[in-house]
Amino acid sequence: xxxxxPSSGQWIPGSGAPLQTTNPANGEVHAExxxxxxxxxxxxxxxxxxxxxxxxxxxxxxxxxxxxxxRIADGVGKSADNLARAQMIENGKTFKECRLQxxxxxxxxxxxxxxxxxxxxxxxxxxxxxxxxxxxxxYGVVAxxxxxxxxxxxxxxxxxxxxxxxNAVVLKPSEITTLPALTLARICEEAGLPSGILSVLxxxxxxxxxxxxxxxxVRMVTFTGGTxxxxxxxxxxARRLIPAALELGGKSPHIILEDADIAAACDGVVDGIFEGMxxxxxxxxxxxxxxxxxxEIVDLLVTKAExxxxxxxxxxxxxxxxxxxxxxxxxxxxxxxxARKEGANIATGGSRPSGSEFDRGAFYxxxxxxxxxxxxxxxxxxIFGPVLCVLPFDDEQDLVEQANDTAFGLACGIWTADYRxxxxxxxxxxxxxxxxxxxxxxxxAVPFGGFKDSGIGREKGLSGMRxxxxxxxxxxxMD
Ligand code: NDP
Numbered sequence: 001x002x003x004x005x006p007s008s009g010q011w012i013p014g015s016g017a018p019l020q021t022t023n024p025a026n027g028e029v030h031a032e033x034x035x036x037x038x039x040x041x042x043x044x045x046x047x048x049x050x051x052x053x054x055x056x057x058x059x060x061x062x063x064x065x066x067x068x069x070x071r072i073a074d075g076v077g078k079s080a081d082n083l084a085r086a087q088m089i090e091n092g093k094t095f096k097e098c099r100l101q102x103x104x105x106x107x108x109x110x111x112x113x114x115x116x117x118x119x120x121x122x123x124x125x126x127x128x129x130x131x132x133x134x135x136x137x138x139y140g141v142v143a144x145x146x147x148x149x150x151x152x153x154x155x156x157x158x159x160x161x162x163x164x165x166x167n168a169v170v171l172k173p174s175e176i177t178t179l180p181a182l183t184l185a186r187i188c189e190e191a192g193l194p195s196g197i198l199s200v201l202x203x204x205x206x207x208x209x210x211x212x213x214x215x216x217x218v219r220m221v222t223f224t225g226g227t228x229x230x231x232x233x234x235x236x237x238a239r240r241l242i243p244a245a246l247e248l249g250g251k252s253p254h255i256i257l258e259d260a261d262i263a264a265a266c267d268g269v270v271d272g273i274f275e276g277m278x279x280x281x282x283x284x285x286x287x288x289x290x291x292x293x294x295x296e297i298v299d300l301l302v303t304k305a306e307x308x309x310x311x312x313x314x315x316x317x318x319x320x321x322x323x324x325x326x327x328x329x330x331x332x333x334x335x336x337x338x339a340r341k342e343g344a345n346i347a348t349g350g351s352r353p354s355g356s357e358f359d360r361g362a363f364y365x366x367x368x369x370x371x372x373x374x375x376x377x378x379x380x381x382x383i384f385g386p387v388l389c390v391l392p393f394d395d396e397q398d399l400v401e402q403a404n405d406t407a408f409g410l411a412c413g414i415w416t417a418d419y420r421x422x423x424x425x426x427x428x429x430x431x432x433x434x435x436x437x438x439x440x441x442x443x444x445a446v447p448f449g450g451f452k453d454s455g456i457g458r459e460k461g462l463s464g465m466r467x468x469x470x471x472x473x474x475x476x477x478m479d
Contacts, residue, residue: 002032003178003179005182005199006199007036007040007043007044008043008047008199009196014034015036016034021175024325024326025092025313025361030089031178033179035204036203041211045216048141048197048217049217051168052168057168062116062117066116067113068163069112069163070109070113073109073110073113075187075191080102081102086179086180086182086183088314090177091176092277092322092362093150093321094320095314097276098152101153104156105153108156108157109159111445113164116465119136119462121136130475130479132474132476137471137472138166138468138469139220139468140219141218142158142170143215144169144222144223145172145222146181147177148174148324149276149281151173155180157459157464163198165469168196169197169199170201171198172208172209172212175202175205178200181200185200205229213240220244220468221233222245222457222468223246225248226382234246243457245455245456245459245467246457247450247454247455247457248450250281250285250409250410250450250454251286251379251381252286252410254284254412255403255412255425256269256288257290258290258292258293259418260415262293263300265415268438269301269388270305271439272439273366273386274320277321278384278387279324282433282440284388284413284439284440286403287301288392289391291392291393294370301390310363322364328385331383332385332386332387336378339389342376343371343372344369344370344378347368347390348365348367349364349365349368350365350367351365353365368388368390369387374402374406379391380406380407382408407453410431410433410450411433412435413435413439414426414434414436415436430451432449432451433448444460446461447461448461
């Protein structure tokens with residue numbers, strides 16, 4: 001049976017070729033999902049524009065819109081197990097991690113519900129005999145394109161502020177992870193979101209993605225994914241003169257200074273790279289250590305990495321499941337082979353785990369690479385897998401130069417007892433987020449995004465709602 005999707009106010013099987021989603025833990029196809037034809041993409045966007053402009057949505061008072069978002073938050077909370085299972089079965093993350101992400105999605109809807117009913121218009125100081133008011137208007141139809149690594153959190157992170165801002169959203173989830181978006185759409189419908197305000201168009205990125213972005217009704221695009229896809233989307237957005245919010249890849253430096261609590265720092269480093277099998281834009285994939293402490297730190301990291309339990313994502317004792325697809329596992333494996341060719345030492349990992357429970361799944365061992373320079377391909381390109389490169393530094397200048405010698409600028413972690421030094425480094429390193437004596441701590445209240453090739457725009461925080469609005473200034477003469 002083909003799974004239907006919400007488009008033009010109805011759940012339809014779509015006239016495109018259905019896509020199959022596969023459980024990466026065992027290689028089994030578990031769902032066949034309908035996809036739209038180009039005509040159905042066009043009619044979904046036309047219907048979304050009509051719904052966004054309707055009195056029922058456009059003129060809805062913010063506190064009433066907030067009511068719907070609070071109900072969505074409640075629905076997400078109640079269905080957290082279902083949502084977590086939908087994500088786990090498609091991207092292989094452990095149930096534990098998916099469950100936490102479902103809880104985070106509920107909190108995101110609650111945060112933007114509160115923002116929706118409390119955000120104010122601005123009254124800039126008058127410079128004459130007039131009053132000026134700046135209001136913040138929705139774009140109308142927002143296209144949201146999301147990846148497979150953490151669809152639960154990323155879809156909430158885009159939908160909640162875009163809806164709070166008064167837009168209609170047409171969401172294109174990754175072809176690898178469609179079920180979380182469809183489950184969320186049901187929850188939105190049950191919470192009373194008016195018909196047509198949310199459509200979900202499953203399908204392949206190179207097919208449904210461009211078709212969606214060419215629709216004249218789409219007035220803004222919000223995307224999370226790889227930098228190359230982000231560039232393609234930005235080109236379309238530039239041609240169409242529509243704003244694009246892009247949250248892209250990273251090759252984030254994680255730094256241990258001489259005076260750090262080395263045991264705590266190594267725990268942070270191991271979580272920072274291996275959690276979610278390294279399939280995280282903020283994964284701390286390049287570790288910088290003082291040259292004199294290199295071997296001691298690597299030994300400790302190897303011990304910790306080898307203690308990680310790989311297994312079926314359903315098992316509570318499993319720390320890490322498979323990678324999100326067999327194709328992606330092969331890509332990660334090729335990067336490690338490339339490192340070998342460049343003369344790397346593989347301190348641990350570097351292969352698939354052995355054992356019958358791993359035979360059919362997209363598993364890969366947590367891997368630590370040493371003996372390369374920051375110029376090596378694996379130190380420059382985003383692997384998006386459980387692969388850590390350890391690099392020695394000589395002094396602070398060398399550290400900053402190496403840390404910033406990357407196309408990316410998403411995140412950075414610093415472990416030290418010297419807060420003045422931490423502050424200096426935090427300001428010197430090109431990154432949208434810097435963690436000091438912690439890593440991957442994320443809050444919906446704090447703006448998030450990247451420098452350089454890691455993206456454009458900031459999601460989250462109150463400004464994360466403004467991302468989905470355009471300012472309108474009104475002059476009212478008092479003359
Ligand atoms: P993509 O960037 O290609 O995929 C992200 C989303 O964009 C998916 O929904 C995808 O659809 C869609 N998409 C793909 N091509 C287009 C297009 N031309 N127009 C519009 N939408 C499109 O990521 P990949 O899956 O190819 O992963 C490649 C690399 O990107 C990873 O190895 C990793 O390095 C990085 N990445 C970074 C992420 C992050 O969080 N910043 C998340 C995911 C990947 P579909 O899946 O159907 O192709």
